[in-house]
Amino acid sequence: MDSTIERRYDYSGLHYDDDAVSVIPTQNDTFFVAGLHRDSATAANHFTLLKYSPDGLVGEASYNSGGSDDVVGMVMYIAGTSIIAPSYSAAYTTLKFDNQLRRQWVRNYQHAGYDEVTALFADASGVYVTGRSAATCGDLDASTVKYSPGGTQAWIARSFECLSNQVSAAGITSDRDYVYVTAYHANGSEFYKYDKASGNIHLKAQSAIQSYWNTIRIEDRTGGMYVAGHRVYYDVPYNAWHLAKFDSSGALSSEVLFDGSGRGNANTMAKMKASNADSSLVMVGSTTVNTQQDMMIVKYGVGGTFTIDGVYSGHELAGPNSLSSEYRLDQNYPNPFNPTTSVRFSLREAGTVSLKVFDLLGREIKTIVDNRHLEAGVHEATIDLPGLASGIYFCTISANQGKFSAARKMVITK
DSSP states (O other): OOOSOOOOOOSSSSOOOOEEEEEEEOTTSOEEEEEEEEOTTTOOEEEEEEEEETTEEEEEEEEOOSSOOOBOOOEEETTTTEEEEEEESSSEEEEEEETTOOEEEEEEEOSSSOEEEEEEEEETTEEEEEEEEEOTTSOEEEEEEEEOTTSOEEEEEESOSSSSOBOEEEEEEEOSSEEEEEEEETTEEEEEEEETTTOOEEEEEEESSOEEEEEEEEOTTTOOEEEEEEEOSSSSSSOOEEEEEEOTTSOEEEEEEEOTTTTSEEEEEEEEEEETTTTEEEEEEEEEETTEEEEEEEEEEOSSSOEEEEEEEHHHHSOTTOOOSSOEEOOOBSSSBSSEEEEEEEESSOEEEEEEEEETTSOEEEEEEEEEEEOSEEEEEEEEOTTOOSEEEEEEEEETTTTEEEEEEEEEOO
């Protein structure tokens, strides 16, 4: 797919680790990008919000909490007139901007020390922010905070208090009357249903499998709930997709784990939706196959129990030397590494290719592919860097006299 608009943003002008996290389009061809910029003096991350039109950058705003910030995401709020973007620096920090990127309010929530946002949801009733929050005894709670549209704190709901469980929220959504939050800890995964107006807990559901359920879907007809995500690393050496269904009373009616049908480690559930044509659930995520991470789509039937209807992996369709419809430089794997790693790149058409490694000062460290003619398709190169110090390096590619160029950050750890 060819790009029709490409925009690049460099906060300091020094190419110093600026990072986009999420993008929201609007109905009038403008779009907003939330991300981070790195302070070149302190090396701390700070929140950045950008507004683009088809002609380029038309507005920007930033926020510095005084520490190092991060960004979870953002939500268009009340018909696109405002933007909510949470960040964290040892606190739940929630920001609201209007359509012109003027900051309307900023709110911080800190209970007993370390507090970190993991997900948010916003609608006309308010802003709902969840994450993990330090309890007074040193444990972590899955804590959810509601703010009114004007920024007034309406309620706080905490999952545990000093029960020897490090609990972290993973996902959040809402319907007309309730807020739904997923969380995980060392003894399993949980699902909370809170009253939207008061914050009182309506029910709590559980699974014995420790999973990061980052996607929630509510069944309006039955009141049932589907949650999906990936298993975490408490008791197994790999991730697996985890899909569960709860009935309206909170009872676990069925669940399934899927690890890529024996082809590797699956992780990170991205999206789940119902297909009206065949009443199935479609999930999109990734799986690791032969050290290469691929996008994968899995379809589950929902006729009482889950069955795997189909698995589709780009790895099966795009092996070495297969045709490619785009230019691309993939992230090296493994990363971090010491001293050997591999990188894949795709060529839309045949041509000359140079693949090189540079350090942070822009000095060339090694040439991997030296202006070689390669056919169109997917290629893989091994990068061996013995004797280099731990740190950040860059793998760069230039193809077809500069028609395509890209770079990937690599980390050597010894």
